[in-house]
Amino acid sequence: MMKEDDVPALGKLLLEPWRQYKRFWRTRTEVMAGHLLRHPAQVASEKDDSPMSAWTFNLTQSATSAAIAKIIVTVVMFFVPITTAATSPSTKLGEEEKSASTVFADAVDARAEKINEWLAVAWPPFALAVIARLMAWGTLKTDDLVSEKKRSARLRFLYLDGALGLFPQILLATGTGLFAALAPAASKDAFVPPETLSQSVAASLAFVVLLIGVPWQYILNNFVIPRRLFLFNGYSFHMVFPWLARGPRGEPYLRYSVVLSVVALLTGTIMPTVMAIVATVVALGVTITRHALGLT
Secondary structure: OOOOOHHHHHHHHHHHHHHHHHHHHHHHHHHHHOHHHHOHHHOOOOOOOOOOOHHHHHHHHHHHHHHHHHHHHHHHHHOOOOOOOOOOHHHHHHHHOOOHHHHHHHHHHHHHHHHHHHHHHHHHHHHHHHHHHHHHHHOOOHHHOOHHHHHHHHHHHHHHHHHHOHHHHHHHHHHHHHHHHHOOOOOOOOOOOOOOHHHHHHHHHHHHHHHHHHHHHHHHHHHHHHHHHHHHOOOOOOOOOHHHOOOOOOOOHHHHHHHHHHHHHHHHHHHHHHHHHHHHHHHHHHHHHHHHOOOO
């Protein structure tokens, strides 16, 4: 039986998500006003009445964007029936007559896919740490690349990315999630033209959402965020072409542009490739071990 003393603790536990939600929006308001960007390193408390730290705030924003996008995709796909081709008798017979090597390869692929899903959940904090360090380096001049200034620039980027990137990242996650959900189960990597009216509407919605989200995120990354970062890092900001941002008055915009390209390559190609390789190697090792032990 629940004791009376346990009720306040239980109530506090149930209210914790709401408190963190209010704390997130309070922190975002202070970031947008510029208060937390002046001395970001001084925000060290994790009390309910204090702003979130830069790392906590950015990770909370990423989780919030992903959760909202997941809800939107789930609601939309509830009204979109996905039809798959029926399996013919000959196909079923072929599946039954698969060779041992094919069965082994299918087992590796299935485990690799599951491991890759786990890695996709685990890698964002690591990726964020790498990206934050790169972006901090890209917004400082060579003479200012000292530990204290790099830390402040890193925290400013995390705050700005979390505050400004909330809504465009919701749009990006929603658009990509809808396109992924519309792909048939038999061919997850290929987009199949919609066959029904509801699929056409969902695909059009995904396209419109990405049409808004991609330019929005591009403008943030290339203009809004660097402008604020440079100003709070003690530099002026004049929008010029990257290859012209040189000289004693030039901001490190050329360096920042290079870092943006590296980050795009890192998150769009290198990290997914590394994750896929790791997942395949681990799945191969697990499958071989299970076969050797006679578990499959």
